[in-house]
Amino acid sequence: MIESLLIANRGEIARRIMRTARRLGIRTIAVYSDADAALPFVREADDAVRIGSAPARDSYLRADRLLQAARQTGAQAVHPGYGFLSENAEFAEAVIAAGLIWVGAPPSSIRSMGLKHAAKERMIAAHVAVTPGYLGADQDPVRLQREGDAIGYPVLIKAVAGGGGKGMRRVDAAADFPAALESCRREAASSFGDDRVLIEKFILSPRHIEVQVFGDSRGNVVHLFERDCSLQRRHQKVVEEAPAPGMDEATRSAICLAAVRAAQAIGYVGAGTVEFIADASHGLRADRVWFMEMNTRLQVEHPVTEAVTGQDLVEWQLRIASGEPLPLAQDELSITGCAIEARLYAEDPAAGFSPSAGRLEHVRIPPGVRVDSGVEEGGQVTSHYDPMIAKLISHAASRQQAARKLAKVAAGIEVWPVTTNAAFLAKTLRHPAFLAGAVTTGFIDDHLADLVPSTQPDEGVLQAAAASLVAVTGQDPWMALSGFRLNAEASRQVNLAVCDRPYLVNLDGRRQGGGGGVKGVIFQDGAAWPFARCRTDHAKASQGHLDGSVVAPMSGTIVAVSVSPGERITRGQALVVLEAMKMEQTLRAPFDGVVAQLRASRGAQVEDGALLVHIEGDE
Incomplete structure (x- = not known):
């Protein structure tokens, strides 16, 4: 068994890995940026090393500093968690070349699945059905538009190197394609350093079904059943559950075996997730489920799989990385009950899920469910990283019971002054359509009026x-x-x-x-x-928002400016695009008028509350 482990990540996942490592008697080493020095994961580790300033590019994405921290502390292995460098083949190779154990997929597997178009080609060769679309190397905008037109709208533009909902745009009409392509490429370049895209047919009643797989160094691969991750906002998951509602045994068997086949095709070792898109217009059917991509790492939503299988997936990772065989064979794995996970985000659903940042002066989460959190009362939610405060996981004998338990906890959450989506989560988990299992990736948009809390007090x-x-x-x-x-x-x-x-x-x-x-x-x-x-x-x-001042909702980088001084604009027109917390936010005109002042410029760093545009309204 591994004796000492450097965790090349932060927050909630770092604490999660430490919990298992501590139980197995493994010494843990944390790395942290200046923004994270006071977070719980730093003081809970056996050792901790500062690796740079707050921006991820100067800390958690610096492979050289991570390796130096491993050498400095005598770490035997490196666990990348999820996000950051967890699916970076070059980093994995550097860890291995340094004589350390890489707790993750082989670099060759990461490369096989890292580019979506190449991954689909591998799956086609392995007889795994893939979503119809364009995977070509020609990235000329005219060619891409032509392919989108040929596929038929709506289509989905996706970053070739994407993940986590970044670099993804739905296009409903040909006229909208150029702007969506430009925005998608810009976000892809910013998030992944690669602006190439592919195009897929957008499934109108889609379900996001994913299968947890594990492989060992002896060539064995098993699955730990499926999860449903359909409830998403801006292509990012909010509520996940296991097993998938409405899944019959025949369909489950077909999907899970396809996932195993996909992992075997690339010689997979460690934890991975094979993601599928299902057309649920007539219920879940094996012949209407297509491969989307494979995440060659542990997923944020892994706790629901742990809950229904009774397994510790991080322990599986550490044992497999230590050279041990899979802990259990396929026929020794089963599902017990239902589990649901809700992500508590620092964001404002009433403002288009705009991220919120600031000091957590007051935090109360009622007991009754598993809580995986990377922050605590008195800590900071910054604009440098993902705005997730905690994951809330309930497990019960039935889906209805799990949903009721989780809704009760969400409704009892108290956080101040940072805005959260707790009320939104409670409404979602209590919604009749959700309780009936009528979930698709369009669920939140379809029921938004019911789910977003009122801005007026009752x-x-x-x-x-x-x-x-x-x-x-x-x-x-x-x-x-x-x-x-x-x-x-x-x-x-x-x-x-x-x-x-x-x-x-x-x-x-x-x-x-x-x-x-x-x-x-x-x-x-x-x-x-x-x-x-x-x-x-x-x-x-109380009328301040009507004075024509358009301000930055939080600190970030201006990535696009769509207007000029003196230009006449209309209510709802896009003015500025701000990138913060790894997401783009489009700031729009509150009313018709003229751009009297423009203080935003592309590439500029702006602070929370900074005036970007001032509009003089029509009398």
């Missing part, structure tokens, strides 16, 4: 906020008069502001105060509602 929030204010001012006996009545309940009017909007609340005299877990904040069903006594200038302040 009466319960207003009453609780007003009662809290009265309870505070009630310290003064002259302010604490009860409003005694002979024939009616006591009541009073309270001027307050909730989320910077003014309200006049008729307070129910039976209210005794409230306020959640933070002074000045009400928590309800996963949402946070900040409140305060209304100021005289509040009504004016």
Whole structure:
């Protein structure tokens, strides 16, 4: 067994690997950037090495510094986690060349599956069905447009070297193809250093089904059944589950055996995930399921597989990397119950899932489910990395029970002042269509109005906020008069502001105060509602978003500017594209008008709240 392990990753996955390594008696070494120095994974490791400044390109993507850290600490092996260099064949080769054990797929397998077009060609040769599309080397925009037209819209443009939803655009009409291609290539170049793309037919009722596979150095390959990862926003997973709802045994057998065949075709060793797209318009059928890609690493959603199989997948990785055979044979693996994972993100669903950043002054996650988290109360969510705060995993005898348990926890989450998707998760897990198993990759878009929490507080929030204010001012006996009545309940009017909007609340005299877990904040069903006594200038302040100032929602890099000073624009028109937290955000005009000021330039780094464009509206 490996004796000492350097974890070339951060946050939640670093802690996850440490948990298993510690149980197996393996010494752990963490690496960290300046942004992560105070995170839990750093102090929980047996040793820790600083590898650079906050940007990933100056720290977690520096193979030379990672290898130096391994030499410095006497590490015997390197585990890349997921993301960063986990699927980088050159890094894997460098680790092996340095005489270290690589806890991952062989470099040859990574290369085989790293480029989507080449991977599909390998799968075709292995008699694994692939999605119809264009895989050619000719990347001329005219040729790509012609291929998209020939396939028939809608189509999906995907980065050849892509993953994690980056470098992917759906195109519904030929006229939209050029702009989508440019945006996709730009994001692909930024994320992967490779702007090549392929084109696939977009399946109109798609399900994202993936199969967990493992191979050992003796040529054995097994699967640990399937997961459904259909619930996605912007092509990134939000809710995952195992087993896939509506999956019959015949279809499961066909898909899982195809995944094993795919892994065998490239001599696979270690943990991997074979991803399929299924046309679910008539239910799940083996003849309507196609290979998409293979992720040659552990996946973020691996805990649901661990829950239903009772296996520790990181332990499997470490044992296989140590030269041991697969821990179990195929006929020794089975599924027990159902598991669902929800990703708690620092983002605002009401603002198009825009990432949120800042200090986590208050964090409360109710007990009852497994929580894998890389941050804690008092820590920072920065714009440098993925905005995931935690993974919440429930396991129960049935899918309905697992969903109810997870929804209850999501609804009870308290996070402040960073905005999260907790309320969105609770609504999703309680939605009748989700509970019925009617999940596709379009589920969130199709039900968005039902899933995105209201930006207006309900009466319960207003009453609780007003009662809290009265309870505070009630310290003064002259302010604490009860409003005694002979024939009616006591009541009073309270001027307050909730989320910077003014309200006049008729307070129910039976209210005794409230306020959640933070002074000045009400928590309800996963949402946070900040409140305060209304100021005289509040009504004016509440209209600030209408003054024509378009500001950066967070720190990031300007990657595109679509307007010029003096240009007349219309409401909803794209103005600036900002890249932050590994995602592009398009900032649009709030109303018709003229560009009075333009302070954004392509390539510029901007801070949270910086003025980018000022629009003078039409009277």
